[in-house]
Amino acid sequence: MCVRLRFGCWLAVVAAVVPVLLSGCRAVGPNYRRPDVQAPAEFRGQPPAAAATAAQAPELAWRDVYRDPQLQALIAEALANNYDVRIAISRVDQARAVAAQARAGFFPTLNGEYGGFRGYNAELGNPVSANKNVTSNSAIGALNAAWVLDVWGGIRRQNEADVALYLASDEGRRDVMVILVGELAQAYFELLALDRDLAIAQQMTVSFRGSLKMFEEQLRGGVASTLDTSRAAAALTQVQADLPKFTRQIALQENLICLLVGRHPGPVARGQPMLEQKLADIPAGLPSSLLERRPDIRQAEQNLRAANAQIGVATANLLPQFSLTGLGGSVNQKLSAFGGDATGVASIGGVVTAPLFNGGLLWAKRKQAIAARNEARLQYQQKVLTAFKEVADALVAKDTYAEQRAFQEQTVKSLEKAVDVANKRYLVEKASYFEIIDAQQQLYSAALSLTQTQLAQLTQVVQFYGALGGGWEDHPVFPPAPVAAVPGAVMPVPAAAPADVLPLPPPPVPGK
16 A cells, blocks of 8 residues: 555655756747738738728628628528538548647546456466466556657647647638628529529510511511511520520529538528619728738738648657656455455656667658648638739729729610611611511620629629628627528519519610
8 A cells, every 4th residue: 555655655746846947948849930921011902992991801791791681591591501601610620639639648647457467387478487387376456557748849849830720720610701702692692693694685685576576567468578587586596505505504503502501402482682772882801901801811821830840740750758656556356446455556757769770761851840730831821812813803993894884774775766767767768677576686695794793793792701701700690581581482574574684675666
């Protein structure tokens, strides 16, 4: 009993003194320092006045940017059910467990041992030399302790690396959410644009059908020719061919949105029409603040921190390793280690293990760690440069799309007038059928082009918001769903043109 008490006292002293001694030891390897990044004074495309007064851009939640209630409901559903987000969360859980494994290296290991043996010329399961053949019983019960001392800081560096990888995985989860919010918003706006294209095609079908009817009546009256009616029929069928195309694209787009929100393919309810979408005006802020806002940049930095710490791990492996071992328990000549005839056993010692020759293996691993750190640093700097480029692209696109849309709207209005004038001129025999068909086709093409520009304006805001690093929330709260936002609810596209479709002239009145 006295032996076990003295052994316990020794372990207590070692456990108290060694951490204090090791806490003053500097870990080998370079300490992390964020690489110098020369951020521009302002983003390209940013107004000088805004750049001069720019401060940290407000952290706008996606609900502050995307104000359509139906889009908000879809985003909230996607953040909860999307498989990419759930996979990213699982990766965070894995990284957290790996970091916990690294922390275990700071503590000693303690294992219990119990064994009972019956042997012939053997004791405690090991052969012994004896003058005569003896069959004996023996038993042992003990506690084994071992502790690898972190003299050079290798365990601390490994813990630093694993914690950084855990933080990187968490930033990766946020980046997945940023990408998801942007992809879903863009897919939703593209769906609204397809609805608008279908409505324009339906309205132009009515206009071309009216022209065909007028030509047919003119043909029966002997005024028009078969060429007029044939050309009008071909123009009508060309527009009619777009109806199933847009219907098919709408169904495919709905299936894509269902995949993003984590539900089976089916109809998707709409909220506000495309031209009624009002997105927030997002300030760009200072370029230097972008490093703190974008999760992909923060993820790249954590990966760099982990790679930097691995140099310390590789350096520590080149140096001698110090370990403490201990044993305490009892041995008995009977099959029970805790009987009255048990004998106490105890030991404590230290082991030094030094690498003497391994063919340059450890040095090569250290060089590999240095090269990996250099790669991670370049990836971080590349990620920062790419972020500046994405923000600048979005700022440049903002004004140019607005100017392009204004010109296209004027084009559509002029062509509307041209169609109306051509119809009137034809009825008084001052224009040919070709003028009517050509004006209608140009109007149809211009209206579809205008839709694409209007869509580009919306997606530009989506891309700009994502480039600034916004769009994620750790704990999304589902907003009250509108009546039309029931999952799987059918929102049929109306046959008549919705309110956001540009007005087109009515079909001409046939006959004189």
